[in-house]
Amino acid sequence: GQNIDQPTEMTATEGAIVQINCTYQTSGFNGLFWYQQHAGEAPTFLSYNVLDGLEEKGRFSSFLSRSKGYSYLLLKELQMKDSASYLCAVRDSDYKLSFGAGTTVTVRA
Amino acid sequence: IAGITQAPTSQILAAGRRMTLRCTQDMRHNAMYWYRQDLGLGLRLIHYSNTAGTTGKGEVPDGYSVSRANTDDFPLTLASAVPSQTSVYFCASSDSPDRVTEAFFGQGTRLTVV
Numbered sequence: 001g002q003n004i005d006q007p008t009e010m011t012a013t014e015g016a017i018v019q020i021n022c023t024y025q026t027s028g029f030n031g032l033f034w035y036q037q038h039a040g041e042a043p044t045f046l047s048y049n050v051l052d053g054l055e056e057k058g059r060f061s062s063f064l065s066r067s068k069g070y071s072y073l074l075l076k077e078l079q080m081k082d083s084a085s086y087l088c089a090v091r092d093s094d095y096k097l098s099f100g101a102g103t104t105v106t107v108r109a
Numbered sequence: 110i111a112g113i114t115q116a117p118t119s120q121i122l123a124a125g126r127r128m129t130l131r132c133t134q135d136m137r138h139n140a141m142y143w144y145r146q147d148l149g150l151g152l153r154l155i156h157y158s159n160t161a162g163t164t165g166k167g168e169v170p171d172g173y174s175v176s177r178a179n180t181d182d183f184p185l186t187l188a189s190a191v192p193s194q195t196s197v198y199f200c201a202s203s204d205s206p207d208r209v210t211e212a213f214f215g216q217g218t219r220l221t222v223v
Contacts, residue, residue: 031209042199043152045211087152095159096167097142097203097212101151 004100028093035087115215132200141183145196
């Protein structure tokens, strides 16, 4: 099975940068994904990593180290609308997509 | 229909009753998933299907069954509902299990078993 760990909560100030870490142990690896979920809504896709390194998409970047079983999501220039839960997900060798418990980010003015 | 649709949106169900949650997608995606989401536990995989005609068990399959008779539909059945199955259920789909593409989620079904 999968073991995916991420912090429960983080708080940051508007305009700042926040880094959400995710560590995982899986049976095989076929990609790591980050999703955003606002309260009462469905998750929406943010980014994915297959190879080691940094992927940048606007204000959001995601990093992967497969040898360390580690990823992070970097949110820059935080805005109030970024207050949400951020979910780390890993696809294993059977192509099952499993999620961590999520990190709730609160952006303060 | 555009995307992935779940029905019903919400339901209150008496314990012991049988219930089927429906999920339909029109994107011709091969892979489909059912998750339940509970406070503090995140999204937990119930069952999945990598292609029509095949299904697999996820992390919490007990008390649930699925079928994948065609590409578009992936219903989830609770044979005899229990209060611990009170949760928000999300269906998701992705293009192909062996391609690294994102999963798209339905809007969710809020189920309360009393």
